[in-house]
Amino acid sequence: MSTLTGVGVSPGVGVGPAHVLAYEATVPDPDSRHGGDAGDAEAELARAGRALERVAADLEERGVRVGGEAREILQAQAMMARDPGLADGVARLVEAGTSAARAVYEAFGHYRDLLAAAGGYLGARVADLDDIRDRVVAVIEGRSMPGVPTGTGQPYVLVARDLAPADTALLSPDVVAAFVTEQGGPTGHTAILARALGVPAVVACQGVTSIVPGTPLLVDGASGLVRPEPSDDEVLRAREAAAARKAGQASAKGPGRTADGHAVPLLANIGGPRDVAAALEHGAEGVGLYRTEFLFLDRAEAPSEQEQEAAYLEVLDAFPGGGVVVRTLDAGADKPLAFLPPGAHEPNPALGERGVRLFRTHPEIMDTQLAALAAAASRSSARLQVMAPMVATAEEAAWFAAACDAAGLPSAGVMIEIPSAALRAADLAVRAAFFSIGTNDLAQYALAADRQLGALAGLQEAWQPALLDLVALAAAGAAERGRPCGVCGEAAADPALACVFVGLGVTSLSMSAPSLPAVRAALARHTRQQCHLAAVAARAASSAGEARAEARSHLPGLADLGL
Template identity: 50%
Template structure:
């Protein structure tokens, strides 16, 4: 039987399945037999223990996982949550029940907010389970540890579990929930784990079933034939050989250069990105620098030190830094504490920075000073730009403060439709396909009920990308892609055909994209783009392009 979902990367794996254990049962709602002080002490000790364990896991995992786990550790000791737990205990509840109710209440609030905080809601469930398990003196639900390698089936995975998966044992991940921008998908891509997420009915697959997990096809096939198993084994060997070979620049079959860049959230990942063949940085997210700052924004000096480390690691290469992308969906006490019913459409990105211009000025000043001290080619861009006036505002301010190359992110359809005018007012554009898809299809990219709409293969999204690519070509302005769409090897070819001049992605996706681009010339990429644009929906666009690509590659074979 075949199950379909969203594949992460181009890998394939074969093995027997094991399901993730069910979560701990809900603690009983009963009065505590202990005193309030004793219950409070138990809760505090367990929350602290879980925070330290998450920090330890983060330090061991490194990269994006480290950032995510450190954020979870902060959740475990969040003052607002501690206050809710304390209140529950004061009402006579056990520490277990008070923790359960406090985290559930906070989770529901975050889920209702959507956006960045909506994504963090699922992380709270994991932290809650870990604290309750510590209180009960039992192991927290986690990844099974059998003696033999296996394919893990789960509803979804918590960051703490995904970050430290034993890659010698876990052959592949299959989840019933989540999408291409979920933490499971992002961390799986970063760790080069074969994964298919959002797989309908995946939980129906029984333990011990032999399956082929094909990320390239987005499929999970049970009980494969001996012939298929042999073919999969050969594909695994070929990918392993390609991964161990030398890296090189991104280039099409006709020699057209397509620089392949890395998406990073910390300078700590720079060395690994270079080792995997990153030709620079196409998106450096600065949010964690600010999220870790506390009640006040980091100083110019603190920021400059951070940026110098990044630029030094990529000396002589292009580094594209996105200024702080925060606001109501990522509330920062020094930026905005206002609550909004729909933060994805609220005061975020450049809008929030413009309301507190001193924060933007400090960040641009720190970047300009770091640029003066290093040899990298620094480009700086603004997030959530909606039109030409905002483009001019950002570029003029960046120039005033010493930034040489200033551009915008294209995430809102309005600026894509005005691409020629917007690009005339800046030096470059970088398309954030995650948000562009969300806003084009009116589907919250963090809301599971509309996950099927969150597909950058949709012809409407591709048409907007094509508008930007066409404007860039006319004006001689670079147009990069820095959303997760760039990590899809076949879609990457289409994006180049639409006018993308560079692609930025998680470093672990570089190999697959590099190999894919090398199989097509520019004319074929442009033809594939037109096929995608002519489709009615995302599924038919992807299917039509895949068929045409297979035909084109067969024609090229000797």
Template identity: 50%
Template structure:
């Protein structure tokens, strides 16, 4: 039997399944035998204990995981939640029930918002479970610890569990819930865990079932044939060999240079990315710096210190920083926290920054100050650009504060179609394939019911990428790819055939993409792109490229 979901990365694994334990049962809604003050104190003590434990786990995990767990620790001691818990205990409820109801109320609000905040609802569930377990004096539900390696199946996995998975035991991770931007997916990608998320009905798989988990195809096959197991094991060996091969600059077989860059969300991951062969940074997301800032934006000095740390890790190499990409899907009290019916089409990205220009000026000034103190080649770009006028506005402002290289992200079809005119102002363009696919096919990238539309192999998406590639070549401007499409080894070749000059991805994908590029020359890459463009849908585009590529690929 085969189950499908969203694959994270390109890995494959063979193993026997083990399910995550069920969550703690809902606490009884019975009147407390303690005083209201005693129950409130119990709840406060457990919420504090859980916060400290999450912070400790974050310190051990480091990297993006630390940021995620610190955010969870803040949830555990959120003043609004504490107020709700206190109100519930004052009405006679036990601390356990008060925590359950307060966190559940917040969870429902986040889930209703959808987007980035909707994905955080599962994080609240985990914090609630941990607080209730502490109150009851039992262990919080967590990853099982058998003696033998296993494939973990769960409804979803909490950041605190994902961050500290024993990678010698967990061969693969499969969840029934979550999407490509859930914390499970983010941390699995960072740790190079073979993972498939959002696979419906996988909880029906019995413990001990042998499976092949293929992230590249997003599939889980139960009771696989001996031939399927042998094919998976060959791929595992090939990927291991590619990962251990000497690190060289990204290039096609004919020597055409294709620099391979890293997508980063924190300066803490910079050195690890460099160690894996990143030739620079193609996308540095600055959201965490602002999301952790509270009610006011971080100061210029605070931002400068953060950017200096990043740039120092890449002396002489390109580092591309995306200015704050936030809005109604990631509301910030100092930027835009107004509710919107459809945040993806609302006041987000450059639109929100332009409405609060001082925040943008401060961030660009901090980047310019960090650039003056370091030796990296700093590039800056704006998200959610949809017009030529917006392009001119951002690039002019960046140059005004002293930044040498300023460009735009191409995530909206309108600016892809006007790329030739945009390059009259922009020094470069970087294509965010996740959002470009979302807007091209009118399919929310976080909505499971339309997940099958969220495929960058679709010829309509590829055609827009080709428009930008051709315009960049005509204007002599670089065109990068910084969406997850660049991490697909074969699609990476097609993207180069469409005119991409650099590829940026999660550091864990660098070895696979480097190996794939080295098997094709530029003419072959362009031929694969032509075949994919001629297809009618994403599946046939991928199939056509696969068939043409097979004779050229080395065993």
């Protein structure tokens, strides 16, 4: 079988026989009903309540057993199972005659749709919800969930369609040499736990579950390569490359900079205060993207100014004297908010009233958020910068900057994620104090490729030359007005692409915290001129694959680092 490729999310090399975990959750019959009278409804509701509590207690117990970051993640999952809104949804469905198992399945579906529509960091939480739902349904139906095998005699490579955090938290490098999943992403809790536990891991590896159980596998958790039946020489080379990566990353310390001393601040993307510890651990110089949606989604009332202020201040205080870039609420028809009146039906929410456009329709939401940010900034020594998502025109940039000025926030920037903003970047920079390029949405709109549609993943590739052209235009427009221009998103986590971005004129890079050491090491091995030559070569290419190959030919230090 040929080598498979996925997304490496936890570095290291693991070798062992494949143990394929085959499990498909059952979907309760949509027509499943209970007897219909009050007694039956009460009994069904009690069954659902006991199952939810049993799963919540099990998640808590697992977290206590493992401790550390796993405990926080599993406690958060237990809170999901005990969510009062979820219980109310289950009760309404049961009272209408739905069986307990089906009611739980449908109630979770509402929350699942909210997170899936959000995409990115929040979308990665969908897998957590699915796992809790499936565990509760299994308890109601008297079935057991599959466990990760132990005591097999030798470390094995665990292969699965996906792994739940509850199972991942119990993995040990002494038992599991590595794991590979067909689904998942770099910001999911499963990936986070793999890194915390030190288990090499690859996710989004299509076709891996078709591997015959027992097949020897070589897994490289940094490159994302999965090699069935590797030779001894292949294993040796992989381990040598992993050692080189580890040594190279350990040697690169301090602020991000190129080999000739050009400063490139390396920042962390976070989804809330709980992500701060990882950012600090991996040497983030600040926060380049603080997603604030976690405060707003899945609640009946908007968060108060005081609640928001506390959440912002906790992050600001973690970076005294450093910079923290907060993205204002990015919501709309694709991420509906229960506390706002429903707007008109939008046949294509990605092109509808979202981001800064929503603020213009509901200025009270913006005013409260900006006031909370200003209050938090007044109590911290960190440098707060605020940016608006989905800005398309210079007029929108000026409108947002004026709103920030009125709130006492002097540094107002904009996300560059719509092609028009990149094309007219110099005009937006008249009022915008800085830019941050969101490559996922920019690719979606530039190549007409829905970011949620797996079949079009190739068009979402950040190496697409057309996307690199837009990044170059945005950086040039910013430079023309003397404004900084960063990239926030996992495209910046690719060490080779990070060098290319610097060569295109990008001034800072923000990514998930565990990716920072590799990017820091890659920049430290190359001069600014090498980065420029790599960028020129990538833009001259005619395909994403060619752009990557041409850029790497100008970045020899990547091979030395085993990247």
